[in-house]
Amino acid sequence: MLEIRSLSAGYGTLTALDAVSARLEPGGRLGVFGHNGAGKTTLLRCIVGAHAAHAGEVVFDGKPVLPGNVPATIRRGIAFVPQGHNVFPNLTVADNLATAGLLFDGKFAGEVLKIFPLLEERRGQRACSLSGGEQQMLALGMALMTQPKWLLLDEPSTGLAPVIVRNVMSQLAKVNAAFGTGLIIVEQNVPATLKVVEHGLILKSGRTVFSGEAATLAAKPDLWEWF
Ligand SMILES: Nc1ncnc2c1ncn2[C@@H]1O[C@H](COP(=O)(O)OP(=O)(O)O)[C@@H](O)[C@H]1O
Ligand SMILES: [Mg+2]
Numbered sequence: 001m002l003e004i005r006s007l008s009a010g011y012g013t014l015t016a017l018d019a020v021s022a023r024l025e026p027g028g029r030l031g032v033f034g035h036n037g038a039g040k041t042t043l044l045r046c047i048v049g050a051h052a053a054h055a056g057e058v059v060f061d062g063k064p065v066l067p068g069n070v071p072a073t074i075r076r077g078i079a080f081v082p083q084g085h086n087v088f089p090n091l092t093v094a095d096n097l098a099t100a101g102l103l104f105d106g107k108f109a110g111e112v113l114k115i116f117p118l119l120e121e122r123r124g125q126r127a128c129s130l131s132g133g134e135q136q137m138l139a140l141g142m143a144l145m146t147q148p149k150w151l152l153l154d155e156p157s158t159g160l161a162p163v164i165v166r167n168v169m170s171q172l173a174k175v176n177a178a179f180g181t182g183l184i185i186v187e188q189n190v191p192a193t194l195k196v197v198e199h200g201l202i203l204k205s206g207r208t209v210f211s212g213e214a215a216t217l218a219a220k221p222d223l224w225e226w227f
Helices: 040-047 070-076 093-100 106-115 117-121 132-144 162-179 190-194 214-218
Strands: 002-011 014-024 029-033 055-060 078-081 150-154 182-186 199-204 207-213
Touching: 002 040, 014 040, 014 055, 014 199, 014 207, 029 040, 029 190, 040 078, 040 150, 040 182, 070 078, 078 132, 093 106, 093 132, 106 117, 106 132, 106 162, 117 132, 132 150, 132 162, 150 162, 162 182, 162 190, 190 214, 199 214, 207 214
Parallel strands: 029 182, 029 199, 078 150, 150 182
Antiparallel strands: 002 014, 002 055, 199 207
């Protein structure tokens, strides 16, 4: 269980998150939406303990996530893929996976390559020679090397062509089904994300303007009113 309990956070006097809550069962899938500056990245950074909330808390499997020790959070089972291509460009696909799994079970690379056959094909190739979509797949594979219970993704579709975005989303669905990994996906591409998630959270200036079923959002023609 991952619980975000009335979390407020900011930078100096600026409030970036204002009493945001969510409660996710193991293997749950949440999409977090909102304009630039809505507080989405701050929320992910608080969940992984990279930023200290000034009120509220994140409770994971009954224990709070303590800020200031991201490696400890990752060891507990929460992995974070920040925005951008988080790969070592000069290392091969296989070495990127091995490096990401250094403190974990390196043999798990076999499982990762099994669900991403394209990475298996390219395992000897340097990451910088992969396309944007392939690099995103590798970044996802690297996060999986920590065998997380929860995977946090900050705008995984940024800079990708629409057809590739659909690929990334279906890979995330595959990971969720294969390993039971819970997903928290921050995205600008709402329709593509709603195909994968079961719950949606819309933030506006740090406040929750919608929290509920993804199907409710998908069925709402005037969704943009919330943004
Ligand atoms: N390191 C920082 N220092 C000061 N202000 C920040 C910092 N990071 C984000 N902010 C501000 O906090 C608010 C929320 O930012 P962020 O969480 O990055 O939003 P989003 O990811 O939804 O675009 C914005 O007003 C942003 O300018
Ligand atoms: Mg952001």
